[in-house]
Amino acid sequence: MGNTIGDATGIDFADIAGYQITHIVPGSPADKAGLSVYFDFIIELDDISVQVEERQFFLDYVSKSLEQSIRMKVFSTKTMTLRELIVTPSKQNGGKGLMGCGIRYETVQNAIENTWHVLSVASGSPAEKAGLQASSDFIIGCDQVIFEHSNQLQDILNQVDDAITLILYNLPSDTFRYAYVDLGGTKSMGIDIANGYLHQIPVNKQASPITRMINPNAAPLDVLDTSTHDISSLPPDIPELLYVSALVKDVSPSQLPMFDDLLTPKKNVQRTSSNNEFSDVPLDVKNDLIEDVPL
Numbered sequence: 001m002g003n004t005i006g007d008a009t010g011i012d013f014a015d016i017a018g019y020q021i022t023h024i025v026p027g028s029p030a031d032k033a034g035l036s037v038y039f040d041f042i043i044e045l046d047d048i049s050v051q052v053e054e055r056q057f058f059l060d061y062v063s064k065s066l067e068q069s070i071r072m073k074v075f076s077t078k079t080m081t082l083r084e085l086i087v088t089p090s091k092q093n094g095g096k097g098l099m100g101c102g103i104r105y106e107t108v109q110n111a112i113e114n115t116w117h118v119l120s121v122a123s124g125s126p127a128e129k130a131g132l133q134a135s136s137d138f139i140i141g142c143d144q145v146i147f148e149h150s151n152q153l154q155d156i157l158n159q160v161d162d163a164i165t166l167i168l169y170n171l172p173s174d175t176f177r178y179a180y181v182d183l184g185g186t187k188s189m190g191i192d193i194a195n196g197y198l199h200q201i202p203v204n205k206q207a208s209p210i211t212r213m214i215n216p217n218a219a220p221l222d223v224l225d226t227s228t229h230d231i232s233s234l235p236p237d238i239p240e241l242l243y244v245s246a247l248v249k250d251v252s253p254s255q256l257p258m259f260d261d262l263l264t265p266k267k268n269v270q271r272t273s274s275n276n277e278f279s280d281v282p283l284d285v286k287n288d289l290i291e292d293v294p295l
Contacts, residue, residue: 016041016051016107017043017105017107018041018043018105018106019041019042019106021037021038021039021101024213025093025097026216028100028101029088029090029098029100030087030101031100031101033072033086033087033088034209034210035087036076036078037176037211038176039078039211040074040075040076041075041076042072043074043075044073045070045071045072046070047071053105055105062098062099063089066091067089070086077112077203078201079205079209080205110149111146112200114140114195115147115199116138116195116199117138117194117200118133118136118137119134119191120191122190122191125189125191126181126188126189127181127190129182130179130182131179132166132191133170137168137169138170138171139153139166140168142156142164142165142166143164143165150195153193157187157189158187160183161183161185161187163181163182164183165179165181165218166178166179171201174208175211175213175214176211176214177218178218
């Protein structure tokens, strides 16, 4: 669509904040514009900075721009680049919101720290049966939500007995996918995971900024089955997770490992494990979930 891309290596991710994309409806305006879940942060709308949290302004701006092009400046934490995308909000979106995606105001620094690297998968474990891959998979969320804090994964597992749906990023294939993990009442997935600086998703400047979900239909129904609402009907205390056009996310080249860095366990990194046969991290589905608001 004639989008422009520029190097953002001079940007300090600690100073970047914006609206991060939490999910995208296939075929929606956000999808067609080339926005990417998780990695992308919207930092400008038509040259107007949105790095300060003003949710009502964002909603109003998108609402008043129906069937009109909005130029969005988007920062990718995967490639460390800034690019400009053209998005056209529309009500002709099958009841999936004006933009067809979820967003959340977030800082780049917080976002990149809330990822778990899968180090090992026990043979015969629920995680292995669900297709989790050691070394190459990163857990970025669960069911409806991309993680907001590093303890959220543990909190979720503590509250779930039967099954969970993980949101995974696979490094070699550069894809997202949902993985349904049947816990069988054990509260153990059978994985060893770690997070922290040495276990962040590596920067890959040569990759496409667009990352696709390979099995979008595996998402929980309440993620994709949403309806359109008039912006004027939304309450003033709109949750942070907004059903709009894209999401924004920040990262810094100097502070992230590069694509070809070795992804091996290191000392002094936060790890979660158990004394069970299956060493893993718990996930909870009810704790601190923020409900999507259709735009």
